[in-house]
Amino acid sequence: MQSSIKTLQIIHLALVAGVTMAYIIVGRLHTLNFLKLPEMNNTALLLMLGAAAAVLLSHVLYKQQLRQISKTASFQEQFNVYQTATIMRLSVLEGVAFLILFLQKDLLIVGLILIVYMLLLRPSEVRMKNDLENNRFI
Structure with a gap:
């Protein structure tokens, strides 16, 4: 189970790192203009x-x-569905963050909030168990 979670954590890291690097390079965060x-x-x-x-x-x-x-x-089987659900969740957030970056650079702060939210969704063994257990009775 540990190796499966590690793989999902690497996928999570890659998605977050990709959008973060795009924000750093394209968004020019070093100027701090995004705070206006x-x-x-x-x-x-x-x-x-x-x-x-x-x-x-x-x-x-x-x-x-x-x-x-x-x-x-x-x-x-449970893990495969959990992995798919997690990737779908992160992809939706990443897509909107990219839209903000390329369509309206004045809203970079909103995109950064989405990136922080994506970071907070980091998959872990405990989160997976909680989500799978809590979902059975819904």
């Missing part, structure tokens, strides 16, 4: 709502995927 409040226009408002929707959508997709696990499934 952006001018609110339709695009900015739409992307901010999109970021909030991405958090909700990623959570819903994650839970929906976990509900597909049968109670009699082996650990490997």
Whole structure:
């Protein structure tokens, strides 16, 4: 089980590192201009709502995927579904973070919040057990 979790943690790290490097290189974070409040226009408002929707959508997709696990499934089958659900969740968040980076650089702070949220979703053995156990009775 430990090696399976390690593999998922490496995938998580790669996804977070990729979007972080893009923000550092393309977003020019060293200038600290991203800390200024952006001018609110339709695009900015739409992307901010999109970021909030991405958090909700990623959570819903994650839970929906976990509900597909049968109670009699082996650990490997459970882990495969958990891994797929985790990757889907992170991919949705990563996609919106990239959209923000390339469409509205004034909102880099929102993208950085998404990256921090992705970091907080780091898979672990304890989180997996909790999510799988809590999902059985939903």
